[in-house]
Amino acid sequence: MGRLNGKIAIVTGAARGLGKGIAEKLCKEGATTIIADINQESCDEVVKEFESEGYKADAFKANIADRKEVQDLFGYVKEKHGTIDILVNNAGINRDTTLVKMTDEQWQQVIDVNLTGTFYCTQEAAKWMKEKEYGRIISISSASWLGNFGQANYAASKAGVVGLTKTAARELARKNITCNAICPGFVDTDMTRGVPEKVWDQMVQKIPMGRAGKPSDVANVISFLASDEASYVTGEVINVGGGMIL
Ligand code: NAI
Numbered sequence: 667m668g669r670l671n672g673k674i675a676i677v678t679g680a681a682r683g684l685g686k687g688i689a690e691k692l693c694k695e696g697a698t699t700i701i702a703d704i705n706q707e708s709c710d711e712v713v714k715e716f717e718s719e720g721y722k723a724d725a726f727k728a729n730i731a732d733r734k735e736v737q738d739l740f741g742y743v744k745e746k747h748g749t750i751d752i753l754v755n756n757a758g759i760n761r762d763t764t765l766v767k768m769t770d771e772q773w774q775q776v777i778d779v780n781l782t783g784t785f786y787c788t789q790e791a792a793k794w795m796k797e798k799e800y801g802r803i804i805s806i807s808s809a810s811w812l813g814n815f816g817q818a819n820y821a822a823s824k825a826g827v828v829g830l831t832k833t834a835a836r837e838l839a840r841k842n843i844t845c846n847a848i849c850p851g852f853v854d855t856d857m858t859r860g861v862p863e864k865v866w867d868q869m870v871q872k873i874p875m876g877r878a879g880k881p882s883d884v885a886n887v888i889s890f891l892a893s894d895e896a897s898y899v900t901g902e903v904i905n906v907g908g909g910m911i912l
Contacts, residue, residue, distance in 0.1 A: 668696030670697035672697075673699070674752070676743060676748070680701040681705045687754060688884065688888050689712070691888065692754075692888075693719075694721070695889050695893070702723045702860070703727065703728070726742050730779065732850055740787075744794065750760065752802045755827070761819060761820075762820065771848040774817075776819040801842070805827050806884075807847045808824040809851045809907050810824055815855070828847050835900040844899060846904065847903045848906055852873060853881060854880060872912070874908060875909055883908075
């Protein structure tokens with residue numbers, strides 16, 4: 667018996683990286699997990715892979731920065747799976763450059779996906795979770811939310827996720843819905859594999875545990891927050907970074 671048996675979960679940006687690792691863990695714990703991602707082909711591949719492991723998974727293509735596509739995603743899940751118990755807001759992008767070089771486009775793209783997309787999904791989930799008086803919303807912020815060189819847009823979006831989470835936690839607590847944020851440090855995914863080797867080494871040196879994180883390091887904490895065991899934990903911001911402080 668997994669601790670999420672019978673639950674219906676949506677994980678955004680779950681076609682690869684951290685999101686895929688989170689979705690896999692939720693499946694392992696017994697949840698039927700919907701892989702929601704902008705990349706249809708990868709979504710379908712992940713579902714195939716998970717089904718071959720005996721997990722219950724489904725895919726839906728959605729750009730979380732688009733209100734209509736988010737409504738369609740939640741409409742699909744409600745119709746096909748009947749309800750939604752767990753939302754993991756994981757989809758995110760970076761467009762790193764220093765403040766003075768940052769274009770309006772780089773700023774806006776990151777805010778649209780990381781912050782506005784998280785707002786759209788949180789709002790849609792909250793509407794339904796309020797009706798059933800049960801829900802778990804977990805949003806991926808970042809250690810960078812406190813500020814990081816070359817990441818004004820990203821840090822602002824991830825700080826926004828913290829503010830959104832803490833507000834949602836207060837507004838939804840009476841309805842038995844918990845909202846928490848996770849701040850991963852430096853996790854080995856395609857996003858971080860894009861940095862030059864020298865920067866990779868510098869980042870790892872800042873981690874007291876001496877290694878980059880794995881998606882499973884983050885997924886294990888999320889699986890706890892998504893479970894009934896975490897029913898009295900809300901409005902929290904939890905670092906999962908091997909002790910790293912930027
Ligand atoms: P990744 O780039 O490897 O994967 C991101 C996934 O999100 C991809 O499958 C992509 O197709 C999807 N996606 C992108 N834009 C989307 C949109 N508009 N709508 C739906 N799906 C979209 O990234 P990674 O590393 O797995 O990061 C996942 C989350 O964790 C992000 O929110 C990121 O900011 C956060 N994070 C990552 C850290 C790291 O070290 N990798 C550290 C701290 C936070």
